[in-house]
Amino acid sequence: MAYPGKLFSLALPFLFFFLSSASTITYNVQKFGAKPDGKTDSTKAFLSAWAAACASVKSATIYVPRGRYLLGAASFWGNTCKNNAIKISIDGTLVAPSNYRTIGYAGNWLKFERVNGVTISGGTLDGQGISLWNCKASKSNCPGGATTLAFYNSNNIVISKLTSLNSQMFHVMLYGCQNAKLQGMKISASATSPNTDGIHISGSSGVTILGSNIATGDDCISIGPGASNLWIENVSCGPGHGISIGSLGWDMQEPGVQNVTVKTVTFRDTQNGLRIKTWARPSNGFVKRVLFQNAVMLNVRYPIIIDQSYCPTKNNCPNQGSGVKISDVTYQQIHGTSSSQVAIAIGCSNDSPCSGIRLQDVNLRYMNQPAQASCSNVAGTSSGFVQPKGCL
Numbered sequence: 001m002a003y004p005g006k007l008f009s010l011a012l013p014f015l016f017f018f019l020s021s022a023s024t025i026t027y028n029v030q031k032f033g034a035k036p037d038g039k040t041d042s043t044k045a046f047l048s049a050w051a052a053a054c055a056s057v058k059s060a061t062i063y064v065p066r067g068r069y070l071l072g073a074a075s076f077w078g079n080t081c082k083n084n085a086i087k088i089s090i091d092g093t094l095v096a097p098s099n100y101r102t103i104g105y106a107g108n109w110l111k112f113e114r115v116n117g118v119t120i121s122g123g124t125l126d127g128q129g130i131s132l133w134n135c136k137a138s139k140s141n142c143p144g145g146a147t148t149l150a151f152y153n154s155n156n157i158v159i160s161k162l163t164s165l166n167s168q169m170f171h172v173m174l175y176g177c178q179n180a181k182l183q184g185m186k187i188s189a190s191a192t193s194p195n196t197d198g199i200h201i202s203g204s205s206g207v208t209i210l211g212s213n214i215a216t217g218d219d220c221i222s223i224g225p226g227a228s229n230l231w232i233e234n235v236s237c238g239p240g241h242g243i244s245i246g247s248l249g250w251d252m253q254e255p256g257v258q259n260v261t262v263k264t265v266t267f268r269d270t271q272n273g274l275r276i277k278t279w280a281r282p283s284n285g286f287v288k289r290v291l292f293q294n295a296v297m298l299n300v301r302y303p304i305i306i307d308q309s310y311c312p313t314k315n316n317c318p319n320q321g322s323g324v325k326i327s328d329v330t331y332q333q334i335h336g337t338s339s340s341q342v343a344i345a346i347g348c349s350n351d352s353p354c355s356g357i358r359l360q361d362v363n364l365r366y367m368n369q370p371a372q373a374s375c376s377n378v379a380g381t382s383s384g385f386v387q388p389k390g391c392l
């Protein structure tokens with residue numbers, strides 16, 4: 001009577017092997033006509049591979065072999081997909097058209113909308129944005145540019161070990177998403193490239209960004225209205241404008257930002273380190289429960305900054321009081337050097353002062369001299385060693 005059980009236990013590993021290998025189907029984009037020559041338009045082939053993976057009732061892998069694949073603007077829709085486990089495994093490089101106008105008005109280059117359970121793993125996305133940046137630097141009638149990789153209204157997303165180069169606009173954007181993990185990202189664009197934010201998150205919850213390296217011309221990570229439950233750890237930023245919550249408070253009715261942890265980050269030669277910025281206009285927006293912990297600042301212009309009268313162009317600034325209420329923000333173990341004398345610049349709103357701002361173990365120097373702190377409309381506490389002093 002022991003036999004059936006024994007047989008079963010012997011057969012079980014084989015059964016699992018059989019089931020797991022049989023339950024994923026691989027779709028190679030080359031089988032759908034994609035050409036790794038960098039000049040044949042492979043957009044249709046990628047969309048066909050997506051349609052096949054999406055129609056599969058089993059989990060599916062879309063495989064992109066080595067080589068360069070030219071893609072125009074492409075939208076990958078998930079609302080009719082029959083499975084919620086599609087992996088896009090990339091060994092090659094996806095290249096945007098060299099003429100920036102081809103995707104420059106599309107808003108996004110590679111857009112995923114209403115997908116559930118999509119993993120993108122490996123590979124390089126080359127946005128070829130340099131000619132658009134040059135256009136913007138010299139003319140006024142240039143297209144706005146496309147975000148390289150955007151997810152809208154999507155859930156359960158993983159992006160790992162992906163490289164994004166020279167995006168026209170933002171590199172990666174999440175809007176209206178739940179539960180996303182981005183890991184081992186490498187993002188790179190020139191320090192002077194306009195609006196090339198590394199990762200932009202808004203209206204999204206449960207987003208984790210780990211172990212990533214971001215060098216760009218705007219914010220390394222920007223966090224917009226309605227972002228909550230974010231965890232950012234082990235990120236190096238620079239060049240760039242730092243890790244920013246904002247800009248917030250342009251709209252009167254605006255969802256707030258809450259529960260954000262930014263931990264173990266390094267900023268090198270950036271314009272800002274840890275920044276919160278809001279427009280000086282009435283708004284019911286807010287920022288609360290933010291922990292900035294263990295940051296190294298290397299030659300950063302404003303390592304710790306709250307700017308509630310943000311207006312980068314200094315043109316037609318609203319010049320009212322910001323309505324965005326900022327509370328419960330902790331800066332813990334923030335060390336290093338600033339490249340301007342004011343290393344802590346906390347300028348809160350007259351109409352809606354900041355509260356619960358905590359500085360704990362902060363040591364910032366201005367080259368080899370003491371730095372300064374400047375604060376307005378702020379309540380909170382300092383504890384442990386805090387230099388520069390004088391704010392809280």
Ligand SMILES: *[C@@H]1O[C@H](CO)[C@@H](O)[C@H](O)[C@H]1NC(C)=O
Nearest residue numbers: 206228229230231259260261
């Ligand atoms: C805050 O966000 C973290 C993820 O970063 C999450 O684990 C935690 O549950 C959130 N806390 C609350 C109270 O929602």
Ligand SMILES: *[C@@H]1O[C@H](CO)[C@@H](O)[C@H](O)[C@H]1NC(C)=O
Nearest residue numbers: 209210211212233234235264
């Ligand atoms: C952060 O990086 C350190 C050193 O590379 C590593 O030991 C640690 O596991 C990383 N943590 C996370 C959450 O990625």
